[in-house]
Structure formats: C-alpha cells, structure tokens
Amino acid sequence: MSAPILAARGITLTLREKPGTFILEDVSLSLARGKIVGVVGGSGSGKTTLACTLLGFIPDAMCRQRGQVLWQGQDILAMDALALRRWRGACVSLSFQEASSAFDPVFTVGDQIVETIMAHGAHEGGGRARARERALSFLSLAGIDDPRRVERCYPHELSGGLRQRAMLAMALCTTPSVLVADEPTSSLDVTLQARLMELFRKLRRELDLSIVLIAHDLGMVRRLADELVILSRGRVVAPDHPDARALMSAGEM
C-alpha cells in the first residue's frame, strides 16, 4: 500500500474543563491517495470533532493530549500559522455538517465561493469574472441544476439540500487533493444521495480526489468506502463491537 496522503495517529482529545473526559481517544485513520475512507458513528461519537482535527482545528473547549495529523508525513499540528493557512483549502477542504450555518448570512452564496476562489488564486489570474464562471461550474458539478439562480441567493433563501450542495461546491472549488465531507447527504433525498455518491466516485476517478466521508449510518458509506472506521464514544471500534453491529443493522434496514 502507498504512503497515506493524510493520516491521524493516536489522536486523543479531552475537555479543557474536565481533563478526565475523553472526546477522542487514540483515534487513528489513514487515507491513501485516490481512496475513500468512511467514518461512521452514532450521534455524539466525535465524528465532527475528528473532521475538524484533520484540518488542524482543535475546538477551543478541548485540549490535545496526544496524537498527530500527518500530511504526506509532515505533522500539520506543528506547522506555523501561515503555512497551515495556505495548506487549508488548497490541499484539504472541509464540507460542513451544518450547511445552514457554514455560509455567512450577509453575502450571497456566489460571493462566498468567489471569495474562496480568489483567496487561493484558483481562478488562474483571470479576475473576478473568471472566478464567477468557475464558481458556477462547481455549483453545477455539485449537482445544482440552476447554478445562476443559486449563485445570486442569500444562504437563507436556499433549501437545506441546495445549501448542502453549495457547501460542497465551495469545498471543491479550490481543487483540493483531500475532501473531508461531514455528513454531506444528511439533508438530501434518496435520488440526490445517489447522485452525490456518483459524484464522489467521479471526482475520485477523474481528479484523483481522496475523501474522508463521514456519516452516522452505514447506508451509503458501505457501498463507496474502500475502508471503514467505526467510531463509538470517541474510540475506534472493531466491526464486531456491539455498537458497530447496531450501526450495521441500522444500515441493513
């Protein structure tokens, strides 16, 4: 197996206030280039916390006891702020679980995507118009049929599903090598879920994108992921663990 592009090694986080409470305990995960790793776990098992940690954000309320996040072998938690900022977005991006709060309500969705593109120079020096074109193309890539309307909308004017796809478009618009998608399908209907799965396959095939796909049930993850990490109360558990079985059977239903 090739060296992982992104890996977590023994991540252990405790609450700052109560150092005895573990939010993540010795969690490891490794993502090889062009692969999809599924992270599955019940509500409150620490999936979102893990996603943030993978991007080098330890929530303020928590404190890292041990562990590293490795980007091509380099510890990003030890990187300086400037390098980390360049790395985020350009190499790894995160699509949020709560798409409704991940957009700034003051700007249109299009403006925020354009801002991201310009911040990374992903419009190849073509000016604002070029960035807008690119934003539109990514909105339609994310499965939005009328990108021109969506682009001009304020976040609160979009349905939950549209927002979630717009969020995905924003995460992809800088063409990162790794996408961490936190429950990207939670507010989509079944057909859209299937389309999104198809999109992830396509992105992996065509752009060589590696994905950490987070979900609370096994349903779609099982069909897509090359590897599974099952989280239960902040720990990685084996597939025959009772908690893991409960998740599995929920997926069968």
Place this chain on the structure above:
Amino acid sequence: MEKPRSETGLAWQRFTSDRAALAALWVLGALYAAALLADVAAPYSLKDESREHPYCPPTAIHLLAPDGRLIGPHVRGMAMAYDTFRRRVYRATPEVYPLRFFGKGEPYRLLGFLPFDRHLFIVDAPGRVYLLGADSRGRDIFSRILHGARVSLTIGLFGVIISFGIGLLVGGIAGYWGGRVDDVLMRVCEMVMMVPGFYLLLALRAAVPDSLDPLQVYAAIIIILSFIGWAGLARVIRGMCLSLKERDYVLAARTMGLTDMEIIVRHVLPHTISYSLAAVTLAVPGYILGESALSLIGLGIQDPYASWGNMLAEAMSIVRIQFAPWILWPAFFIGITVLSFNVAGDALRDAWDPLLKGRGEST
C-alpha cells in the same frame, strides 16, 4: 417595488416605515444641505458685521408699503435709539428695501471653488435683513447659523467616522485574536475610558498649541473628540466578536484558508453592523455637543469663524438673553440636530433587531 432580499434592504424598509425616523432623516438632510449650500442660502458672509445694529431683533418682512400699496416682500430700515431707561430700542424707518431673491451680494466660492455672488435672498445696503436677529456686533444670526452648521455638523460626522474606524478595527482584532493582544488593547481602552470625558477633552485641548489657524483647530478638535470616542465602541465590538468568531461560517472561512484580517473584515465585523450603525448615529450628538462645549468656553472655533458652540458664548449672560432672546437660536439647532440623530439611531437599532431574531428562528 421588488421585495428586498438582502438584510440591509429589509432593515432599510423597516427603517423607512418608521414615521419619526423618516422625519428625523429629512431634518438632518435639510440641515446638511443647508450647511453645504450655506454661502448661497445665507444673505451675509462670516466677516460681515454692522456696528449700527447690535442685538437688532428679527426684522419683520412686510408686503405692503407704508402708504398701503402692495409692493411685495421687503424690509424697513431700522434705527437704533435709547429709551428713558437707557435701553437699546429699534424703530422702523420709512425706507423700503425690497427682498431680492437670487440677487447679487458678496462674492464667494460655491462649494469651495466656483466663483459666485448670488444669494437666496438679500436686501440692498444700507438695509439689513436679520431673519433671526443680530448679535452684539450686528452680525446676522441666521447667516452665522448656516456657516456654523458646516463646522458643527461635520465635526460630529468626521469625528464619528474616525473613532468608529479605530473602534471597529481595535475591537475586531482584540475580540478575534484574543489572548495577549486582547489584554493589551483592552487595558488601553480602559485607560481612555477611565478619565471623565470632559476633563480629557480639556486636557487634550490644553496639549494642543493655542496659535493654530482655524482649519488646524478644526482638525485638532476632530482628532481630540475621536480619541475620546473610540474606546467605548471598541469594547462593545470586541464583546460581539468574541461570540461571532465561534460561528460556523468563521470556521468555514478558516478552513478555506482566508487570512485573519480577511475574516475579521469580511465575516466578523459586518455582523456588528446592526449595533455599530445605530451606535454611530447615537454617538454623533456627543461629538456635536463636545465641539459646542469647547467652542463655548473659547477653546474651539474662534471668531470670526462661526460654530453653534461659539455663537452660544454670547448667550452665557442671563441679562443678554433677557433683552435679546434670539441669541439662543444656535441652541435650538443643536437641540433638533441631537434629537434627530437620536431618533434616527433608535430607529436604526429597531430596524435591525427583529431581523436578527427572525434569522435565528429560520435557521
């Protein structure tokens, strides 16, 4: 009209549906327009005075000539005399001086550059028109209020812009970065806020040399007032930023690799606008009053230049107010300006508030 979609549009709609706020806006608009066009609107310039007319009461505008013929708006001559108690009295003389609208008068530069000599209304010398009466040197109070508005109204505006620029930036940085930076900045704020405003004003004014030309005094007052004003805002903005930086979209912007400054300016500070816009509007009166206070005690704008504050210096004696109550007119203008800013500021705050609540429910 299309329904506005942005937050700003909605807030504006709510603001304009408030009658009192709209009235306040019109009053302020009229005052600022008058200040801008003071040269045209005022019959006399700042330098103009008439030794024969100290404390001349407001002139009556007549339509009928002394012999009863209709000759259109005009004023009569005014002759000063003393009555048996040696009090100054003015008697109308039979001379008639027609009001000339857009007549030629003293030349000036319109908006500071266009040479022009027309005035909205004027009478030929030696007639004098005192719409709101005259001061101790026979200067037209109406004209001086218009010229003084330039100083009094703009000092508030510029002062507020500067101090809010500083306040937003300092508050944003302190709140967003936190830690040591926050500690240092907040201690500085507290030091500024610790000293009672008016003493600080006096102390700072004392630190500035007396022999300044009027423009320098004007700039010095603005700087002094903004130096006092920024700290309070910075503290509130910092408090708001502390909670705003926890929002998901700030984290989202960080995951997308935006710089701290970009995030502060684009995704944190705009959310304080509901507060800061109202606070800005509500703060303007403080600056206007600050300038008035300085000028009133002779530390601000000096004669012959006018500001509403230094015009009121004449009204510091109760005796003078008794025989020439019209010298209080500048106080009236300060009053309505302050009132209008307060009404508009309150309405702005109300216009944004229900929106913030609504957004909370919809998400």
